[in-house]
Structures are given as C-alpha cells and as structure tokens.
Amino acid sequence: MLPYNMIMKKEYLKYIPLIIGIVIGLTLFITIDWWGFLILFPWIGLSISAGIYLRQILPQNKKTLGRRISILLILPALLIFVPLANRENFQLEGVILIVLVGYFSKGFIHYAVAKLFGPLIWGRGFCGWACWTAAILDWLPVRKRGIISPKLWNLRYLVLFITIALPLYLVHVLSYDVRGDYIGKTELGWMIGGNIVYYLLAIPLAYWFKDRRAFCKIVCPVSLVMKVPSRYATIRKKPSENECTECGICSQVCLMDIDIMSFISQGKSVACTECILCGICVIRCPAGAIR
Numbered sequence: 051m052l053p054y055n056m057i058m059k060k061e062y063l064k065y066i067p068l069i070i071g072i073v074i075g076l077t078l079f080i081t082i083d084w085w086g087f088l089i090l091f092p093w094i095g096l097s098i099s100a101g102i103y104l105r106q107i108l109p110q111n112k113k114t115l116g117r118r119i120s121i122l123l124i125l126p127a128l129l130i131f132v133p134l135a136n137r138e139n140f141q142l143e144g145v146i147l148i149v150l151v152g153y154f155s156k157g158f159i160h161y162a163v164a165k166l167f168g169p170l171i172w173g174r175g176f177c178g179w180a181c182w183t184a185a186i187l188d189w190l191p192v193r194k195r196g197i198i199s200p201k202l203w204n205l206r207y208l209v210l211f212i213t214i215a216l217p218l219y220l221v222h223v224l225s226y227d228v229r230g231d232y233i234g235k236t237e238l239g240w241m242i243g244g245n246i247v248y249y250l251l252a253i254p255l256a257y258w259f260k261d262r263r264a265f266c267k268i269v270c271p272v273s274l275v276m277k278v279p280s281r282y283a284t285i286r287k288k289p290s291e292n293e294c295t296e297c298g299i300c301s302q303v304c305l306m307d308i309d310i311m312s313f314i315s316q317g318k319s320v321a322c323t324e325c326i327l328c329g330i331c332v333i334r335c336p337a338g339a340i341r
C-alpha cells in the first residue's frame with residue numbers, strides 16, 4: 051500500500067476528476083439533451099483537477115490553497131452559470147417543490163449526482179470541493195478556535211424539517227401552482243433569495259463561533275441529506291503505512307471537528323459522515339500517517 055503523499059504525486063491522479071467530469075457531462079448531454087452539461091461537469095472536473103495539481107506542486111505550507119482555489123473556481127459554474135442559463139433553483143426546498151409535482155428536471159439531476167449518488171463514492175466531497183456556500187466561507191479570514199458543541203449540530207434537523215415542511219405546506223395547504231407559477235418563472239428568485247439567506251447566516255456564524263464551517267455544522271440541512279449515502283462512501287481518509295504517533299494534530303486541524311486520531315491510531319479509515327475530504331489532516335500530519 052502506497053503512502054498518500056506518494057499516491058498524490060502520481061501523475062495520473064490529477065486527471066481523474068477531469069475525465070469523470072467529461073464522462074458525466076457527455077452522458078447527461080446525450081441522455082437529457084441540454085448543452086449546459088457539456089460545460090458544467092467538465093468545468094467542475096477541471097477545477098478539481100487544478101486543485102489537486104496545485105496541491106501536488108505547492109510547498110507544504112501552501113498546499114491547502116489547492117482545494118480552496120478549486121472550490122472558488124466551481125462557484126460561478128453552480129451559483130451563476132446554471133441558474134442563469136437554466137433559470138432553476140438548486141436549493142433543497144426548490145428540488146422538493148419540483149419533485150412534489152413529478153418534475154425531475156436538472157435541479158433534481160444536480161441533487162442526484164452531487165448529493166445522493168455521488169456521496170456513495172466520494173462521501174461529502176461536494177462539501178469540501180464544490181459547494182458554492184463553502185466557497186466563500188473557506189476564504190473568510192477566520193482562525194478556527196476550539197470545536198462547536200455537538201448539541202448545536204442537532205439544530206440542522208430543525209432546519210431540515212422546515213425546509214421540507216415549507217414546500218409541502220405551499221403545495222398541499224396553500225395549493226401553490228408549482229408548474230404554473232414556479233417552474234421557469236419564480237425559480238431564479240427563490241434561488242437568489244435562498245442563497246442570500248444562507249450567506250447572511252453563514253458568514254456571521256463563522257465569525258461568531260470562530261469557525262468558517264459553523265454553518266455546515268449547525269444549520270445546513272443539505273449536510274443531513276448527504277450524510278445518509280456517505281455512510282457507504284468508498285473514498286475515505288485512511289491510515290498509511292507510516293505509524294501514527296498520536297500527536298493529535300489531525301484532530302485539532304480538522305475542519306469538521308472529527309476525532310481523526312481515534313480512527314488512524316487504531317488503523318481504521320475515518321468512517322465519519324462529516325468528513326468533507328478536504329485533506330487538511332493529510333497535509334498537516336507530521337508522520338505522514340494518513341492517506
């Protein structure tokens with residue numbers, strides 16, 4: 051088994067996301083016949099490939115820039131290009147609205163690829179590498195201090211309940227005409243409004259808790275959706291051949307407050323559905339014990 055850093059140096063690794071992006075884009079273009087797929091998925095793949103490449107070539111103290119540049123490159127594709135080109139709302143409540151009336155459009159496809167089936171392979175990798183909310187959060191000048199109480203993490207369930215209840219209430223109680231009044235008409239407004247609410251919550255929370263990912267931990271209902279398939283993710287952080295010295299640095303630097311040491315020191319993969327595959331633990335481990 052090769053140590054992670056050696057694998058990362060393998061030339062082919064950086065091309066894999068680009069190849070996957072081209073394959074997904076072509077497949078969806080052929081089956082669903084929307085030209086935007088030919089731009090969207092190759093661009094996402096290219097951005098992640100660029101992030102991996104930067105991580106490979108940058109000096110040790112700059113390696114985390116690779117992922118943060120990657121996530122920033124993907125932001126305009128998902129937050130601007132697709133909503134404007136397609137006038138669709140990718141937010142969870144929007145996807146529930148269209149599914150309630152049996153309209154499995156591109157917003158649903160985004161959810162299926164990024165948040166339902168994709169996590170079966172790469173877990174919460176979307177959260178680490180492609181989320182447009184986190185793309186801003188990860189660049190905030192906030193230095194992480196301590197961890198957020200696990201009790202607060204449960205607030206996400208309340209937000210998820212509201213996010214599901216709102217479309218149900220609109221459709222079944224207020225008889226909201228989704229096909230007539232929402233699809234292709236007010237969707238873009240919902241998308242913009244939903245994202246404004248997310249950013250208005252996420253940025254102050256990052257400063258309040260001294261944690262850029264506070265919103266992900268306390269508020270984001272999407273994280274709960276992804277946690278379910280992420281239980282079966284095939285890509286996880288794992289122990290390398292190098293021995294863990296139990297220094298605890300990985301657990302301290304983890305963006306998602308995971309006690310990584312308890313997994314790695316026992317020779318186990320990081321089987322936690324909060325892992326966003328950011329790779330910071332790998333970069334910071336002084337023993338090279340994580341891959």
Ligand code: SF4
Binds near residue numbers: 176184267270273
């Ligand atoms: S938890 Fe939510 S806001 Fe955070 S990265 Fe994941 S999808 Fe984005």
Ligand code: SF4
Binds near residue numbers: 295314334337338340
């Ligand atoms: S940083 Fe590396 S050596 Fe230290 S506890 Fe974590 S895995 Fe073990």
Ligand code: SF4
Binds near residue numbers: 324326332
């Ligand atoms: S376990 Fe490692 S890769 Fe996963 S979120 Fe924590 S620091 Fe990132």
